[in-house]
Amino acid sequence: MNILLLILIVPFVFGIIMFLMPLNFKLLKNLHIFLSLIVSLILLNGVGKVVDGNILSIFHEFIFLDSLGAIFLSLIAITGLLVNIYATTYMKWELEDGHVTLKEVKNYFALSFIFTWTMSLSVICNNIAFMWAAIEATTLASVFLVAVKKDKKSTESGYKYIVLCSIGLAFALYATILLYSAANGHIDGEAMLYTNLLANAANLDPMALKLVFIFALIGFGTKAGLAPTHTWLPDVHAEGPAPTSALLSGVLLKCAMLGLIRYYAIVANGVGFDFVQNIMIISATLTLFIAAFFLIRQHNVKRMFAYHSIAHMGVIAFALGVGGAIGLFAALFHCAAHSFTKALAFCSTGNIAKIYGTKDMTKMGGMIRIAPVTAVLFGIAICSLVGVPGFAIFVSEYLVFKAAAINEQYLLMGIFAIALAIIFIADFSHFFLATFGKVEGEVVHNDEMKFSENFPLLILAILIVAFGVWQFDSFSLLLNESVKTIIK
Numbered sequence: 434m435n436i437l438l439l440i441l442i443v444p445f446v447f448g449i450i451m452f453l454m455p456l457n458f459k460l461l462k463n464l465h466i467f468l469s470l471i472v473s474l475i476l477l478n479g480v481g482k483v484v485d486g487n488i489l490s491i492f493h494e495f496i497f498l499d500s501l502g503a504i505f506l507s508l509i510a511i512t513g514l515l516v517n518i519y520a521t522t523y524m525k526w527e528l529e530d531g532h533v534t535l536k537e538v539k540n541y542f543a544l545s546f547i548f549t550w551t552m553s554l555s556v557i558c559n560n561i562a563f564m565w566a567a568i569e570a571t572t573l574a575s576v577f578l579v580a581v582k583k584d585k586k587s588t589e590s591g592y593k594y595i596v597l598c599s600i601g602l603a604f605a606l607y608a609t610i611l612l613y614s615a616a617n618g619h620i621d622g623e624a625m626l627y628t629n630l631l632a633n634a635a636n637l638d639p640m641a642l643k644l645v646f647i648f649a650l651i652g653f654g655t656k657a658g659l660a661p662t663h664t665w666l667p668d669v670h671a672e673g674p675a676p677t678s679a680l681l682s683g684v685l686l687k688c689a690m691l692g693l694i695r696y697y698a699i700v701a702n703g704v705g706f707d708f709v710q711n712i713m714i715i716s717a718t719l720t721l722f723i724a725a726f727f728l729i730r731q732h733n734v735k736r737m738f739a740y741h742s743i744a745h746m747g748v749i750a751f752a753l754g755v756g757g758a759i760g761l762f763a764a765l766f767h768c769a770a771h772s773f774t775k776a777l778a779f780c781s782t783g784n785i786a787k788i789y790g791t792k793d794m795t796k797m798g799g800m801i802r803i804a805p806v807t808a809v810l811f812g813i814a815i816c817s818l819v820g821v822p823g824f825a826i827f828v829s830e831y832l833v834f835k836a837a838a839i840n841e842q843y844l845l846m847g848i849f850a851i852a853l854a855i856i857f858i859a860d861f862s863h864f865f866l867a868t869f870g871k872v873e874g875e876v877v878h879n880d881e882m883k884f885s886e887n888f889p890l891l892i893l894a895i896l897i898v899a900f901g902v903w904q905f906d907s908f909s910l911l912l913n914e915s916v917k918t919i920i921k
Contacts, residue, residue: 436479437491437498440506440553444472448546456535458528462521465542469517472549476510479503484907486914490559494626497559500914504765505556505691507911508772511896512683513549515889516776520545520676522886523783527674533581541581541674548574548680555688560625561695565602565609568656568692571685572598578680579673589668597665601655608648608696615641627695631918634703642703649696650716656689658746660720667727670739671792675783678735682742683776687768690749694764697753698919706756714754714845720747721852728859733792734785737860738778741818744856745771748830751849755836761916763832769908770817770825770900777893778814781807784882784890804881813894817901819857825900 447468454461480503482489490497498506524541527533533541551574555567572595580591616624620633634642655662670678701709724744731737745767752764782792784807789797800808817824820831830853837846881887899905 435491436475436482437489437496437557439475440479440498440557441496443475444546444550444553447472448543448550451539451543451546454539456539458525458535458538461539461542462525465521465545466518468546469514472546473510473514476506476553480507480510480911484911484914486917488628494559494623494628495563496557497628498557499628499918500911501694501765501918502556502691504768504911504915505687506553508687508769509549509552509556509684512772512776512893513552513680515893516676516679516683516780517545518889519679519780519783519886520674522882523674523676523780526783526787537581541578544574544577545680548578548685550574552684552688556691559627561609561612561627561630562625564627564692564695565605568605568653568689569599569602571688572602572656575677575681575685578677579669581674581677589672591669591673594665594669597662598656601662602652604648604655605652605692608645608652611641611648612637612645612696612699615645627699630699631695631702634699634701637703639704642700643708646696646700646709646712649693649700650712653689653693653696654716654750657686657693658720658743659716659750660723660743660747663720663723663743666743667736667739670742670779671733671736675735675779675786678738678782679776679779682738682779683772686742686746687772690746690768694753694919701919710754710756712754713750717747717750717754718848718852720744720750721849722855725852725855725859728856731859732794734782734794735779735792737794738775738782741778741856741860742775744852745775745818745826747852748833751845752829752833752836755833755840755842755845757836757840758916758920759832759839760836761919762912763829763836765912765915766832767826767829770829770897773893773896773900774814774817774824774826777810777890777897778818780890780893781811781814784887785811787882806881806887810887810890810894813897815860817897819860820853823898823901825897827901 479498483498483500483503486500488497488499524538528538551567551570555564558564558567576591576595579594580588613624615637616630619636620629622629658666697709721744724740727740731740749764749767752760786792788804817826820827834846
C-alpha cells in the first residue's frame with residue numbers, strides 16, 4: 434500500500450481501536466506503546482523516501498510529502514513516540530493518585546492517536562485549504578488531552594486554548610481565501626495546491642501577497658505561540674498533563690510553524706524576501722523580549738517551560754527574519770532541536786511533580802540528592818534551552834548569529850544576544866534553586882524513578898547531545914533540500 438495512504442489511515446484507525454479496548458491498564462499500556470511504535474515506523478518510512486529531494490504524492494497531488502514536510506513528520510514520529518511511551522508511566526501515577534479514572538486514561542491514549550493523525554495530515558496536505566483545516570483539527574483533538582482531568586482549572590485552560598486558537602486561525606483562513614482569489618485564473622494548474630502556488634508565486638499580485646502574509650502570520654502565529662497572541666500557551670501548559678505539554682510544545686507548535694513557513698515561501702518568492710524577513714524580525718523581537726521578561730518572574734516549572742516555548746518560537750521566527758540559506762537552515766534545525774529539548778523538559782516536570790507534589794520551584798530544592806537522574810535530565814533540558822555549547826539548540830542559535838554576521842546585520846545580532854542573555858540568567862537561577870538549593874517543601878516521592886520510567890527521557894537527552902555535537906548527514910541533506918525549495 435502507498436506510504437501516504439498508510440499515514441492517512443493508520444493513526445486514525447489505531448485511535449478507534451484504543452477507544453474500543455476494555456478497561457485494563459496493563460493491556461492499554463502495552464497496546465499504546467506497540468501501536469505508537471508502528472505509527473512512528475510508518476512515518477519514518479515516508480521520511481526516508483524523500484530524504485534525497487523526492488516528492489511523494491497521491492490523489493492528483495492533493496496529498497504530498499516533500500523534504501520540508503518530512504522534517505516535521507520525523508518530529509511527529511520520534512518525539513511523539515518517546516512522549517507516548519512516557520505517557521504510560523505518567524498516567525499510571527495519575528491513576529494511582531486518583532487524579533484520573535481508567536476510562537479517562539483509555540480516552541487519553543486513544544485521543545493521542547487522533548492527535549497524531551491530525552498533525553500528520555497538516556504536514557502532508559498540498560491543498561492549502563485542507564492544510565488549514567487539519568491545523569484547526571489539531572486544536573479540537575488536543576483540547577481533550579489538556580482537559581483530561583475535567584477539573585475547573587484544566588477545563589478553563591482548555592476553553593481558552595480552543596477559543597483563542599480558533600479565533601487566531603480564522604485569520605489564517607482569510608489568508609487562504611485571499612491567496613486562492615489572487616491565484617485563481619492567474620497560474621497554471623490548481624490554485625489551491627501549495628506546489629503550484631510556490632512555482633507561480635511571481636505571477637501573483639504583490640499587494641495581495643503582502644496582505645496574505647500578514648493574515649497568515651497572525652493566524653498560524655497564534656497557534657505557534659508568537660506574541661502578542663501567545664496568551665493561551667502558558668495556561669494550557671501549566672494545567673495540562675506533562676505528556677500533553679510535551680506533545681503540544683515539542684510537535685504541535687512546529688506544525689503551525691510549518692504552515693507559516695509555507696506561506697513565507699510563497700510570499701517571499703512572489704514579492705521578494707525583504708518584506709517577509711522584516712515582518713518576521715518585528716514579530717520575533719516582540720516575542721523574544723515578552724517571553725524573556727516573563728521568564729524572570731516565573732517559579733512554576735511548567736509555566737517557565739511554557740514561556741520557553743514562546744521564546745523559541747521567537748528564535749525560529751528570528752532565523753526566518755535573518756534569512757538567507759543559513760538562516761533558513763537554522764530555523765528548520767531549531768524546530769528539531771527544540772522539539773527534542775522541550776519534550777524532555779516537560780516530561781521531566783512529570784517526574785518533578787511526582788517527587789515534590791508541586792510545580793512551584795521555590796518549594797523544591799535538593800533534587801540532585803533526592804533524584805539525581807531526574808536532576809541531570811532537567812539540567813540537560815535547561816542547558817539546551819539556554820544554548821549551552823554541546824547541546825542541540827546551541828547549533829541553531831550559533832547559525833542565526835552566523836547568518837546575521839554574513840549579511841552584516843549587526844544590530845540584529847545585538848538584539849538577539851540581549852534576549853538570549855536574559856533567558857540564560859533567568860533559567861539558571863531557577864535551575865540552581867530547584868536542583869542544588871535547600872529543600873523547602875515536602876518530598877512526596879523519596880526515590881529516583883525506575884530506569885524503565887526514565888528510558889524515553891534518557892533517549893531524548895541522548896538526541897539533544899547527539900544533535901549538539903554530531904552532524905547527521907541524512908538530516909542535513911533533508912534540511913538543505915528544504916532550503917532549496919524555499920529559495921528558488
